[in-house]
Amino acid sequence: MSTRSIGQEFVKGLWDENPVFRQLLGLCPTLAVTGWVINGLAMGLATSFVLIFSSLVVSSIKKFIPSQVRIASYIVIIATFVTIADRCMAAFFPLISKNLGPYIPLIVVNCIILGRQEAFSSRNSVGRSFIDALGMSSGFVLALLILSSIREVLGVGTFLGLQVMGTWFKPWIIMILPPGAFLTLGILLGIALHIERKTKARK
């Protein structure tokens, strides 16, 4: 059982235990779909949906899951919500669904989701698990937003499709290509680590 207050349970996902910057989980979608803000946002929201509902279900039936088959059970629960998310996106946002391609079904294997079930939902109350999932989701969406904003603004000069850079600006095509994802993530991780060390030293 966690000893944090409910507020801390939410806030830890934003920074202290941010799934991308601190835990380095879920890096595949982080690198693959953050070329455009709209794709990053859609990916973040779809993952959040799956994470929050899986946590709710897992934490409410945790007593009935035999520990020998718990991973398989989590995966079945996660896959159910991924299928719902995948079909809903294909129905209501066909264009985004097409852009994200196989990455929506691949949310099933996103380490953040399985990690939270194993580490948190399976041993905490429904309410706490919900808050934890909400915090982790917000942290993930935040990371994807930061990454995709940097990449879209520098790579094409737009933000959510709106022109933000002047005509003088020559887009850095590399930023929307895979190397741009690695460069941006690497620099952001460096900055995150630096901030972490600074705050630790101050304490």
Add this chain to the structure above:
Amino acid sequence: MTDKIIILQSSPHFKDKDSVPKIMYAVIISLAPAIFTSLYFFRFKALVLLLSCVAACLTTEALFLFLRRKPLHSLLDGSAIITGLLLAMTLPPSLSPELAVIGAVVAMAIGKQVFGGLGNNIFNPALVGRAFLQTAFPVAMTTWIPSVMTKVDILTYATPLGNLKFENAVAQGTLTSLKDLFFGNTGGCLGETSALALILGGLFLLFRRVIDWRIPLGIFLSLTIFTGIFWLANPEKYTSPLFHILAGGFLIGAFFMATDMVTSPITPLGAWVYALGIGLIVGLIRFFGGFPEGVMYSILFMNTFVPLLNRYTRPRILGGRRKG
């Protein structure tokens, strides 16, 4: 010294007159012929690119030294100037200076300082900057202009290797002459056009023993053998090894980029493996790759193996086990 039978001292035990600035300034001197030919062939455009790259490299280095609270005097060791010069030498003359500045900042910041500064970088900083520019601005980086010696009034121009790859120059008989390649009267990056100037600079470095002779020789041998086999098998389709040595960035790469002390192996055997690998990959990219030129990628690729090569070719310590 009567009471000291054993002198205890920490390494290095062997010292000589060489120092970082001394080596760096020898490299700058060796680049002088190539710089002069680039100024001669591309005039004002070359001057602007050289100055903006060097200025941007020095500024970025100074900024990082300041942020990391390191002494600013290491700015004057010459390494930032060399990165700037080498980067400018690998840029097309028509490139606008602000893009060159972006490349220089990337070279110093991502190529060198994020790893911890001089001596810690894995990749050649100038080539990191160029690789970034190549991917970020593919059109600007492959727009070539002829040297001012070309009498015909044309706006764009193919490099000798681009001509070879995309225009089927061997069959049409429009291949750039070896004489033009040798003296540098052809299209290309600032510093790669004149083979003569680069050979002069390279010989100076070899003579001063600033660079390891195994590296240029190994790259030279492996490219010659590789292209030679194809040339002898089918001279209708493939060009001679001599053309491949004189054209493109081969000489500047072999003498100035691959031999960077920080990013090349320290053991003789490691240097041979590294050099043969570079030459082979250059040949593979030129013959079968999507790009006309592959010197940059082959050097960056082999750079990644340098720590591994250093580890596996470590000489046996005297008295140590033969295997272990």
